[in-house]
Amino acid sequence: xxxxxxxxxxxxxxxxxxxxxxxxxxxxxxxxxxxxxxxxxxxxxxxxxxxxxxxxxxxxxxxxxxxxxxxxxxxxxxxxxxxxxxxxxxxxxxxxxxxxxxxxxxxxxxxxxxxxxxxxxxxxxxxxxxxxxxxxxxxxxxxxxxxxxxxxxxxxxxxxxxxxxxxxxxxxxxxxxxxxxxxxxxxxxxxxxxxxxxxxxxxxxxxxxxxxxxxxxxxxxxxxxxxxxxxxxxxxxxxxxxxxxxxxxxxxxxxxxxxxxxxxxxxxxxxxxxxxxxxxxxxxxxxxxxxxxxxxxxxxxxxxxxxxxxxxxxxxxxxxxxxxxxxxxxxxxxxxxxxxxxxxxxxxxxxxxxxxxxxxxxxxxxxxxxxxxxxxxxxxxxxxxxxxxxxxxxxxxxxxxxxxxxxxxxxxxxxxxxxxxxxxxxxxx
Amino acid sequence: xxxxxxxxxxxxxxxxxxxxxxxxxxxxxxxxxxxxxxxxxxxxxxxxxxxxxxxxxxxxxxxxxxxxxxxxxxxxxxxxxxxxxxxxxxxxxxxxxxxxxxxxxxxxxxxxxxxxxxxxxxxxxxxxxxxxxxxxxxxxxxxxxxxxxxxxxxxxxxxxxxxxxxxxxxxxxxxxxxxxxxxxxxxxxxxxxxxxxxxxxxxxxxxxxxxxxxxxxxxxxxxxxxxxxxxxxxxxxxxxxxxxxxxxxx
Numbered sequence: 001x002x003x004x005x006x007x008x009x010x011x012x013x014x015x016x017x018x019x020x021x022x023x024x025x026x027x028x029x030x031x032x033x034x035x036x037x038x039x040x041x042x043x044x045x046x047x048x049x050x051x052x053x054x055x056x057x058x059x060x061x062x063x064x065x066x067x068x069x070x071x072x073x074x075x076x077x078x079x080x081x082x083x084x085x086x087x088x089x090x091x092x093x094x095x096x097x098x099x100x101x102x103x104x105x106x107x108x109x110x111x112x113x114x115x116x117x118x119x120x121x122x123x124x125x126x127x128x129x130x131x132x133x134x135x136x137x138x139x140x141x142x143x144x145x146x147x148x149x150x151x152x153x154x155x156x157x158x159x160x161x162x163x164x165x166x167x168x169x170x171x172x173x174x175x176x177x178x179x180x181x182x183x184x185x186x187x188x189x190x191x192x193x194x195x196x197x198x199x200x201x202x203x204x205x206x207x208x209x210x211x212x213x214x215x216x217x218x219x220x221x222x223x224x225x226x227x228x229x230x231x232x233x234x235x236x237x238x239x240x241x242x243x244x245x246x247x248x249x250x251x252x253x254x255x256x257x258x259x260x261x262x263x264x265x266x267x268x269x270x271x272x273x274x275x276x277x278x279x280x281x282x283x284x285x286x287x288x289x290x291x292x293x294x295x296x297x298x299x300x301x302x303x304x305x306x307x308x309x310x311x312x313x314x315x316x317x318x319x320x321x322x323x324x325x326x327x328x329x330x331x332x333x334x335x336x337x338x339x340x341x342x343x344x345x346x347x348x349x350x351x352x353x354x355x356x357x358x359x360x361x362x363x364x365x366x367x368x369x370x371x372x373x374x375x376x377x378x379x380x381x382x383x384x385x386x387x388x389x390x391x392x393x394x395x396x397x398x399x400x401x402x403x404x405x406x407x408x409x410x411x412x413x414x415x416x417x418x419x420x421x422x423x424x425x426x427x428x429x
Numbered sequence: 430x431x432x433x434x435x436x437x438x439x440x441x442x443x444x445x446x447x448x449x450x451x452x453x454x455x456x457x458x459x460x461x462x463x464x465x466x467x468x469x470x471x472x473x474x475x476x477x478x479x480x481x482x483x484x485x486x487x488x489x490x491x492x493x494x495x496x497x498x499x500x501x502x503x504x505x506x507x508x509x510x511x512x513x514x515x516x517x518x519x520x521x522x523x524x525x526x527x528x529x530x531x532x533x534x535x536x537x538x539x540x541x542x543x544x545x546x547x548x549x550x551x552x553x554x555x556x557x558x559x560x561x562x563x564x565x566x567x568x569x570x571x572x573x574x575x576x577x578x579x580x581x582x583x584x585x586x587x588x589x590x591x592x593x594x595x596x597x598x599x600x601x602x603x604x605x606x607x608x609x610x611x612x613x614x615x616x617x618x619x620x621x622x623x624x625x626x627x628x629x630x631x632x633x634x635x636x637x638x639x640x641x642x643x644x645x646x647x648x649x650x651x652x653x654x655x656x657x658x659x660x661x662x663x664x665x666x667x668x669x670x671x672x673x674x675x676x677x678x679x
Contacts, residue, residue: 003534003535006531014523256516256520256521257517257519261579264484265507265535265536266505266535266537
């Protein structure tokens with residue numbers, strides 16, 4: 001036990017005198033969690049909360065153009081842009097402005113769309129009512145019985161840099177708004193054709209409404225927000241980045257010559273590794289605490305939502321501990337197999353990024369292609385995130401996270417045994 | 430003389446290699462000897478020392494330390510040996526004391542006793558004033574002296590030295606050689622590997638010249654010199670027995 005503790009103490013001393021290593025271990029994950037959460041939050045706001053500038057070119061100058069402008073103006077998330085340098089923006093200018101990246105979206109209402117819509121709606125309503133003999137046949141409409149309607153297109157210009165998700169989101173919102181305009185128009189024509197003097201107000205209330213309910217266990221769960229999704233994911237990412245300094249530590253030791261002394265002293269490789277495991281486990285827990293403190297106290301200062309563990313701190317600590325062991329096992333394996341720092345550092349970093357991508361740190365696993373979802377099930381980061389989400393978002397207990405924690409412990413055991421086995425074989429053959 | 434190491438028909442072929450690094454080598458080393466292992470590059474010296482230190486397993490053959498078999502008592506044997514590698518086997522960012530404390534602890538020395546041995550050792554090699562300085566600030570000679578101390582803190586019965594004085598100045602070399610002679614007088618067997626044939630000639634009580642994994646000759650330096658007509662130094666003997674051609678292996 002003394003040999004183990006002395007080995008751990010030596011690792012602590014080595015780390016305390018390696019400012020670069022400390023930066024990787026503590027500073028970089030802290031910067032990462034703040035930066036990523038801020039970026040994701042602002043991206044979210046770009047589509048949802050903050051005012052998004054939309055260029056509107058109304059070549060129609062009729063009812064549709066007016067309704068679209070009114071709807072956009074009424075939206076708190078939209079800043080309506082119709083002029084540039086005091087002059088109305090035309091189609092060509094709108095395209096150029098978006099193409100240059102000055103604005104992300106432009107909407108061009110084509111000339112004559114209101115007339116076209118009015119004509120089409122009037123014709124269709126009269127036709128429907130005529131079927132029920134509610135209106136007299138108008139001899140002037142007879143010629144339009146088989147009229148082919150020319151489809152008018154509303155052009156939406158997107159900034160080429162705008163992502164597909166962003167484009168889909170905006171397009172869906174505009175389509176929904178235009179559908180409402182169309183429905184309103186049809187409704188008005190019905191009222192008019194039926195000779196009603198007062199609007200019965202059928203469109204004033206929505207027939208179907210939605211209520212968002214978070215399906216958690218129990219009733220005392222917290223309402224999940226972007227921060228509660230991000231913090232566990234990036235805590236895990238930071239913990240797994242321990243693979244890089246740990247791998248470098250092992251390779252350095254091998255190349256220093258101290259390795260010869262260690263291998264000729266009466267201690268097993270497991271004890272040497274044990275010292276590293278103890279030290280780096282403590283580092284993982286410090287990382288975890290540091291990132292939680294940042295999420296709780298720094299986030300509100302920079303306009304982000306405060307992270308609230310909601311009484312699940314002990315279980316979160318348990319997950320961080322076990323995930324830390326899995327990361328350490330991987331770092332030890334990489335450091336044992338790699339012969340140079342040039343091998344271990346880039347491989348470790350890229351491998352962790354791959355594990356993070358597969359694990360659902362950036363993109364939730366449920367929207368991944370089926371094949372990738374199956375692959376994702378083998379990522380230790382996926383097990384860690386699942387456990388964190390079970391605890392934080394689903395209000396789960398220890399029993400709910402037993403399986404992912406079991407997988408993480410198994411991963412630790414396999415990687416550690418593989419490293420010891422590789423070292424034994426490599427050193428004695 | 431009491432035998433401390435016995436080697437019988439020792440062979441070692443590394444996986445993937447088509448040549449034997451050690452080829453049926455037999456040797457006996459007595460307690461209290463300063464035994465020199467000399468040979469050209471690639472002769473098998475490093476492999477032999479690595480095998481005797483328990484770092485690698487032989488392909489075939491037998492090895493005993495006293496009456497302990499390496500196959501079954503590797504840890505017990507490792508407690509009784511000390512190793513001073515050619516490389517500076519120290520952590521550059523740790524101080525001399527921290528390095529020595531760590532390596533001494535691996536041999537299970539009690540803390541108080543270890544601290545006393547470190548203080549005595551640093552005093553003996555003239556580094557007391559530098560005890561709390563990081564190794565990376567030390568000169569080559571200072572690092573060599575700490576490197577040696579790290580291998581002898583636990584007072585090993587057998588000490589393996591690989592080029593213990595390479596790259597050091599005359600003063601550091603004098604301190605190191607004096608300390609090694611003192612250790613030998615106190616009963617430590619020394620197994621010494623070097624390309625400094627002049628140093629080996631004066632330091633070693635017995636020598637084996639190895640080439641191509643086999644022992645070419647062994648004996649006391651003065652007897653080996655006398656056995657070759659016209660030889661006046663160990664270097665003459667070495668060239669006579671191993672030839673002048675370069676030994677390059679990849």
